[in-house]
Amino acid sequence: MNDDNKRQADKSTYLRATYEKELGMHMDLIKPSMGGGKRSKRAGASSARTMLASFLIGAVVIGGFSYMADKNNVFSGNSAAVQSANGGAAGSPTRQDAGLTTASLATGEDIAGIYAAASPAVVKIETYAEPARSASMFEDPAFRPFFGGDAGRGGRQQEQPQIEEQGSAELELAGSGTGFFFESDGYILTNEHVISGAKEVKVTVQGYDEPFTATVLGSSYELDLAVLKVESQGGKAFPSLKLGSSDDMQIGDWVIAIGNPYGFDQTLTMGVLSAKERPITIADEQGEHQYEHLLQTDASINPGNSGGPLLNESGEVIGINTAVNAEAQGIGFAIPATTITKVLEQLKTNTL
Structure with missing residues (x-):
């Protein structure tokens, strides 16, 4: 006492x-x-x-x-003072009813800040091909019911034919999609279906007046992944994105997609991670293509988004946007980062 x-x-x-x-x-x-x-x-x-x-x-x-x-x-019983839900002493002006707490919605990061930091590393990819070519899987009627319209395997946008001089050959613009730098010396990651059948690949980078001509280092039809390389001007480093861990993501976590849907460059869409480990099957000219372990999201994905990054709240890439169900709303799919990191070095060296 x-x-x-x-x-x-x-x-x-x-x-x-x-x-x-x-x-x-x-x-x-x-x-x-x-x-x-x-x-x-x-x-x-x-x-x-x-x-x-x-x-x-x-x-x-x-x-x-x-x-x-x-x-x-x-x-x-000489017990300690009762604490309210927000940590203040009971009876104080901030007292809340016993057992009740308030909920708030917070993403934990400034979305505008994430976009400002990430968007310079996101590029627009345009592919050129010879005018006379056989119908591709993107024109297969059996392919349209799942993705709808002109959307490719996950949304490569089909372009109106444009003729471009390439030495003595004439190439036309066949389609466009999205990619992103994952290394500052010019390595770009995208979907295989974005550059499939291309004779030439052009990459538009923010801050540069002219597009770069890219080299396809390696690709995988089964995984729908491809690595491109562009040479910097004067050794200047490109902005790049870090690959994160899709395994650490939980259902309901916020995700951000950046891409070029329908030619609207650098478009940001936002949603949540809807599901993990989704399998889907797509019929194309080579038969049925089976995807495994995909991430499902309700962030808007459209033709032209293919190959673009799906980011977490820290601005890390946790997936590559690759597919969308055009008959539904808010059902898109991304290849998880865990799948990408396992084969990235092999794609760079074309040894996969």
Whole structure:
């Protein structure tokens, strides 16, 4: 017991003793008047003063007991003060009802800041091919029901034929998609179906007036992945994105897609991770193509988004946007980063 509590206890003991003493003395004065019949005026006045004094002393003692009980939490078992849901002491101005908490929606990062940092590393890829070519899987009617319209395997946008001089040969613009730098010395990651059948690949990079001509280092039809390389001007480093871990993502986590849907360059869309480990089957000119372990998201993905990054809230790539169900709303698919990192070096060296 601290000094303050001890002083209060001593005071209470003194008041109680005084009360008992006074009460005993005045009871002696009251008894004769109760048993003797007539009382004198002096005895009556003394009795009234005695009752008033007893009442006042009792009030003081009881008040002292009440103060000490409240001070020392006698009736609460001397337990600690109750805390509200937000950590403040109960009874404070910020007190909340017991057992209730408030929920807030926060992404944890500034989405605009993520876009500003990531978008310079996202590139537009355009492919050129010879005018006379056989129908590709992107024109196969059996392919359209799943993706719809002109969307390719995951959304390569089909372009109107444009003739471009290439030495003595004439090439036409066949399609466009998205990619991103994953190394600052010019290595680009995209989907295989974005550059499939191309005779020439052009890459448009933010901050440069003219597109780069890219070399396809390696590709995999089964995984739908490809690595391109462009040479920087004067050894200048390109902005790049870091590959994160798709295994660490949880259903409901925020995700961000950046790409070039329908020619609208550097478009940002946002959603959540809807599911993991999704398998889908696509029929193309080579038969049925089976995808495994895909990420599903409701972030908008359209033709032209293929090959673009799917980012987490830290701006890390956790997938490559590759497919969308055009008959539904908010059902898109991405190849997970864990699949990509396992084969990235082999794609770079064309040894896969």
